[in-house]
Amino acid sequence: MRLIFVLPFAALAGCSSPSMQGIFGTAPQAPAAIPAPTLDPTPPPPPPSNATTVDQFDTTSEEDRAAATEVSDDSEAAELGVTIASLGSPAEPGIWLETPLVDVLTPGRITYQDKTINIELRPSGGVPGSGSQISLAAMRLIEAPLTSLPELTVFAQ
Template identity: 45%
Template structure:
């Protein structure tokens, strides 16, 4: 008889415990159903005057799209002859600063234009690279990337071709800012 009483009490305690658990779970479920405000009132923004709005200067050729069916170097290089001529021209009487040597790898061939992505600069701007192997140089748009100064850089396909650096190698090039 004592065994039945203990079993009954244990079953009763188990039932009461489960009821409390279900009650707590139901409370959590109801609070989850409460709707949060859909939109918080944001502070009113003041538009800057028109003389403060200035777009960033982008070099020519960066907006050009490489055809999806491009397979050869010539098809990927969508720069015009005039753009190549202007980029190859050595700047006259400009103040340039030699930033150093860097190992250049071929950058994304689908990004048109003459550019270099290098850790040698901290801000975007104009510059020039020289390949000592041929002595040829090209004016480029320089974009900073993370890394130490001794890390490598990525050079555009058009710039690689203009300085006649081998596409299948990692040439060392000189980088100059300014111009």
């Protein structure tokens, strides 16, 4: 008698198998990864799918890194504030800071201790004070430990 109550549940459990998808419709497909908008007309390529080291994940070119560290004395740059940043997705290439200090994609720069770099400021959609995320390449350029939470001063150019 108990078997009668269990059989319908066991039959329904099998409906999620790939062979049963034709009967009940198709399984939803995972959305394709959409690259983040960027100011860079030729952004660095994404890291290889088998990347495991920091060097493999950081696909910025020598030219990208040189341009980021070539900071002019721009007295017209507006200081946006200070933020605490954590490491963003290492699979997202480029030199960027996702922060609630901007509402639109903006060229900018950051300072950390005695390092200053040019950086792409991306809106995070968070509330002011909620912190930021910084790219792997940018963390390497400011020489912050990858596991740290550096305090950054952010400027819009």
